[in-house]
Amino acid sequence: MAAELGFAACGIAPADAAPRSGERLREWLAEGRHGDMIWMEERAHHRESPAALWPEVRSVIALGMSYAPAADPLALAEEGDRGRISVYAQGGDYHDVVKRQLKALGRWLANAAGCDLKVFVDTAPVMEKPLAEAAGLGWQGKHTNLVSRDHGSWLFLGAIYTTLDLEPDWGGVASCGSCDACQRACPTDAFPAPYRLDARRCVSYLTIEHRGPIPHEFRSRMGNRIYGCDDCLAVCPWNKFAASAAANRAFLPRAELTAPSLGDLLDLDDAGFRQVFAGSPIKRIGRDRMVRNVAVAAGNSGDPALVERLIRLLDDPAPVVRGAAVWALGRLDAARWVAERWRVAQEQDDDVRAEWAGLQPSPAFAGEGQARKRQGEGSS
Template identity: 65%
Template sequence: MAALRAQADGLGFAALGVCSADAVPQAGARLRAWLADRCHGEMIWMESRADERASPMGLWPDVRSVIMLGTNYAPPLDPLRLAGQGDTGVISVYAWNRDYHDLIKKRLKALARWLVAAAGGDVKVFVDTAPVMEKPLAAAAGLGWQGKHTNLVSRSHGSWLFLGAIYTTLELPVDAPHGDRCGSCTRCQTACPTDAFPAPYRLDARRCLAYLTIEHKGPIPEEFRKPMANRIYGCDDCLSVCPWNRFAKATEEPAFLPRAELTAPKLADLLALDDAAFRALFSGSAIKRIGVARFIRNCLYAAGNSGEGGLIPAVAAHLGSDDPVVADAASWAMQQLERQA
């Protein structure tokens, strides 16, 4: 195991832990209860592959051990520093630079190849695109615990770890699971601008701005448009206020360091993007996958919340959009700006 940890460290992973494939038997029942309450919203892929997601062996019957890896992406800038700056859009920390899927999957494959060469067995690697319960598995493998915001919290890295998994047929020594260290703290719960936590450790994605700005395809319900403020892609509020972040060291990974044009983008510039310009600006970024229309929709809601009359021409340019969702967002934004004029 020491050699495995050394290899992982050399590849840039900040944390490694191992659990057995059956380490989280309760995860399946929790998932099904969450789905039954429709808390997954339009994420039909969560529902359609629930049996595979519920247990590693549901996805791959031969798996015996799960190696969980964490990659530090702690930001060098305060994610909340742009609150109230109406002319500027806020993008989630994880999307400030390159798409993490690509980098981490390459590293997972490299570590998996080393493992097979050193110890044999068969392997499969996953990073957030397969039916894998990364957070419960990471907690079982000792990387941290699932906080009240439902994300993993690490004593060393706070709320800023990208997770990846290697499933293997090898029987590996397991690490002790990590205990919950949230205590009586409720900062993540009270920080949420849309009350997306019906209870600690439970998230209703239908109310979450990360879900609404990224996964949700139609008009964002009116009750959430004002709370969006200037958030245009994701939301980090619940992560950012976690007290354990004080132990996190800012990432030194070049692919995760913030691109200047994405850390404080002006809404007027973003609203001027056409499809080609959008693809060019977000080349290699996770943002590109939502497409220009959904991104412009988000920027229009932010413009409507800005109180910046100078944005009226940029908003007006989308009133006649062929996309009804964009046109609706532009109409709403225009009403807000004219009311504030």
Template identity: 70%
Template sequence: MAELAETLAEKLAAEAARLGFASFGIAAADAAPEAGRRLADWLADGRHGDMIWMAETQSRRASPRALWADVRSVIMLGTSYAPTLDPLRHMAHSEIGAVSVYALGADYHDVIKKRLKALARWLVTEAGGEVKVFVDTAPVMEKPLAEAAGLGWQGKHTNLVSRSHGSWLFLGAIYTTLDLTPSARRAGSCGSCAACVTACPTGAIDAPYRLDARKCISYLTIEHKGPIPPEYRAAIGNRIYGCDDCLAVCPWNRFAAAAADFKGADGPFQPRAELTAPRLADLLALDDADFRAVFAGSPVKRIGRNRLVRNAAIAAGNSGVPALAPALARLVDDEDDAVADAARWALARIVEGAR
């Protein structure tokens, strides 16, 4: 029976590779028992900020069986999005908005879910059982499960690090009622390296393996809905959607080849022209209709016009470019309070810098 299970796992791995997954592993449903405790501690410290759903789904997120009692095995898949462009290329170009690598192309939820469903259908046809697929849309502890399944380990920045793909992996999961042979955990270590800790602009990684989302630029520019706290605005620089600093400096990325999904003009994660080097002046002029038209099919669409323009205004204030003052002046009475607040702050910063 064990031999049959191993053969199925081997076939499953081959089918995953055929569908475009770069990394594959299997974990038992109870393979990451410490994840629930760590989550509880993190939430108790308030490090989730206003991501209220993290607390609301804590009990279901703590373990796979808390979400689905019948699950026996978890198949973890990784899709590489190793970039062709330098993630930090815009840091010295203050008039350009910097967008996180993962959001430059198509929405990964759509791309990966299709692949997960195809692999799940193959598994049911081949071996029966029941399945559920998840890609960042349900209370699933993807990173601890991926570590348990042998895809890599959680680095000091708390993200998954792979020996083969560095820090650039989208994660997806298939829960199944089948008993599959677990993959071996792969040894990995950050050693004495603390590059990600020191690279964080806001000090959000306040200790190795410990992140305070309330200070994280990705959280502040994407998840946080209100005015961005003044103490973090200067450190945001020209980052308008997410932040790649802690990932980009990871030494393990030297082993990560550019993702196959980037190759060719029709690759799903091929950087979109409007996001490769977006001008702050253009972003500040967006109304809701323009925003929806420009960012249709992009992960950026989920934050809406107001949060993006708020972020662009903060970046404009940090730019010190006087030519952006008129665009900011038009936003000081914006209907959205966070946009108006950011515009007033940015305009005052530019005016003060011009004196």
């Protein structure tokens, strides 16, 4: 039934199958590697085990839906005037697609077996990757994402918690061997060690979760990545076994999102942003964060045709956009940057003033600012 509903992988694990995941989560949080993702802290107790979220659960049905791309995700690396959007966000919102099919499978199971159940995608406090590994869908690779022998690194994950006592599958066996391709591919050195991720350095985190100015040390390394990053996933050797998921029409890439023009994106106001990204997971970050990301990419583009668009953004209502535009303008046209420095006298935002001074506007890691804010010592 899972296969009929479009799932490429399905496995079963007992509810207590990943006992160390809670301990590892607590260590990761204690080290501050989650950055601005305060919601990870707030519901950490629910993430520690399925029973902590729902005491009645007896079994977990882990499911994977393939989004393996037909085209090379790294093909735009040298196209400076084009933005790179992560493969998973080029089509429909996977949250909606996966959850809809999880609910359909859940209804079928409840009718067939008379059980109680709950369905989850990654917006819920569920450790879906350790559970998927325990259910035999694959293993967590050195990039910390799930790797499948059949689907490579391209699986959306979901889970059904049920009161049924189901026979479990064999757990996944780590098969990365000595390969460290994903570690070497990371443009911002976000992996302090194999199987460990420092989200504060990850381009996906910086472009999606992080709300403030992107730290200077990462901007040039971001290149033209404007939403997410596929590099560590795309170089995984196990991808050679993954068939393109083009048959799943919900994940077909939209033409306007496969290689968008940086110039067009710099011109977006809020209404334009909502129109372009309607039905896309990108809509969740809002216009200001997206244009911030695009401005950074423009600064890395070497394209002088973007200068006038950046100058218009120096008057943008959003400080995070103005600051990114200041930095990008300085990269593309130093003389125009100097000519526009009169603006610093009327600038009210400290971070933007710091950009005009050529200084780092925010703490090296956003988590530091959040910690100070909670302690009453200021904010990032």
